[in-house]
Amino acid sequence: MKLPKGLAGVVVDQTKVSSTKNAVLTYAGYPIKELKDASFEEVVFLLWHTRLPSSDELTAFRKRLVSEMVLPDHTVQLIARIAKEPQHPMSILRTTVSLLGTTNDVKRDDPPRILAKMLTAIAAIIRIRDGKPIEQANQNWGVVKNFVYLFSGEQPTAERVKMFNTVMVLHADHEFNASTFTARVVASTKSDDYSCLTAAVCALKGPLHGGANERVFEMLEAIRETGQDPVGYVNEQMARGRKIMGFGHRIYKDGDPRAVILRVIAQKISQETGNDEYFALQEQIREYMFKKTHLHPNVDYYTALIYHCFNLDKKTFTMMFAACRTAGWLAHVIEQQTEGCLIRPSSEYVGETNRHYPNKEG
Template sequence: MTLPKGLAGVVVDQTKVSSTQGAVLTYAGYSIKELKNAPFEEVVFLLWHARLPSAEELNDFKKLLVSKMVLPYETVQLMARIAREPQHPMSILRTTVSLLGTTNDIERDDPPRILAKMLTAIAAIIRIRNDQPIKHVHKAWGVVENFIYMFSGNRPTPEQVAQFNTVMVLHADHEFNASTFTARVVASTKSDDYSCLTAAICALKGSLHGGANEQVFKMLEKIRQTGQDPIQYVAQRMAGGHKIMGFGHRVYKNGDPRAAILREIARQAAHETGNDDYFALQEEIKDYMFKTTRLHPNVDYYTALIYHCFNLDRQTFTTMFAACRTAGWLAHIIEQQSEGCLIRPSSEYVGETNRHYFADKEEKIID
């Protein structure tokens, strides 16, 4: 039996949620290039129902999501304690999602309610960690506008809403990535949605998955703070065998289509917030990486700068990823649970064989 490491290229199941076939990202058959400016709520509806909503359905869905962006009192009380612990925000989010699963009525819960509360919980974690009061939803605003307001404390401009809406749409799903597959494995056991999401968050926390955006900005900060030549810094890191985060993708060998869209948003956001030097630094590194390795930026590369332009601490970047990806996680959880099939792969044993307990014990005694 010969299998590629990490199951690369191995088809393990079918899905109607999203696809990366031909290195083109589509949601339920629609190209991400066409959906990039669609309302986030509309894209969520598409992922969950495999069709676009009517104007009336979209309006009702927006109102429903916003109306659910309120946390149970018990959850807020517990979050006020754990969010101040000196742990990574993703660890706090992991525990918070488990709390939501105990302070909510799981039997009556549904995807809109879960997504809405996930967004509010992530915004609350950021506010509590910054010793700032939790902000409450404005029912007349949309989901993205409310989300930005709830984590930043300021009502965003229409331009900011449009920028962040595209970010959330582009991160909403990406077929069987590590965290989504993890969620589907748990969903296949008929576990509850909060357990599935908790498992997905644990997978996303890793630096090779969702944590990559944090590492990208950490690199940019270090180069700026030390005043080191960026090319020299990157070259030394690669010479030492270190991976340059934000470059390369298992699926997109000729460039991540999301990165191409995010690059322009990063350029605009950087210019509007006085971070042009960071964008110029990214462009210099991008050109060098392509010249020396032929690797292109992936979705994490420019997202890191965009999050910084929204005044987010880099440790919270992966929680932003989780906020966007929850829509896709729920879509896959719904699909997997409907299949009613337990995911239980086999493995190839490559360890020692034909060993005998008593004979080996006797040999050790003699020695």
């Protein structure tokens, strides 16, 4: 029997959280294109409870999340010590999530609290790296407005909040992707939520998963700085056997539905912030890539430009992905803890057999 490499196409368990069946992304049965304007809080509630909240439930949920968007001083001090190190922000985040699990007193597993602390810690890492003061959440605002304020230090307009909200909703979950599966494996051993999230961050860090958005922007900068023809760049990279970041997907062979929505936002915000040259470049690359490979852009392709337009350093892009995906990671951890069992697959041994250890006495 030929085993599918990388478990491609293998159904390993059931879930009610989200689906990519027939290449249509749905959260608890709702298509993503209908949820794109739902509030992030509403979508988080949906993922965690597999139903939409009532108006009162949503108000209470939002209030709870925002009330938790604060970090104790000693946690900020510890984060500050590591955030100033030259390591990649995803390495800082990996340690920070683990740290939150030891300094974040009270109840160990409390998803709203954990999500709020993750967002606040990610914003804090950005502020500390930028040498800027840590801002305080406004209890009268929603989660997304607060999050943008906490990482940027500027109160975003309603339009920018809406844009970032859509980015967060589109990244919130994606069934059994590598980082979510990692979180579920850890949850299946009955480990705690922070351990699950720490492991998920490690998986997301890689360039074949969450790390692609940073590489997309590196590519755009490299082309702009050298003035190289984008077609020449793509040909040169592929001739060297390198993949073009932000293209291709294990599931969406005819295009990533999230990229379609994000493209519209990228076009608008890039025009508004004077980054339209980057968008034009992306269009040239997209057209050529399709002609050459029939590959479509994935979720990371336009998100990279959107984050840049929010004045984020490219090194922090994957942390942003983690901020949004924490919602889905926790949904899957909850499901695994309540309905799952130990994940322990088997492997096909293909190494040497019938060997014998030499008798050293003779």
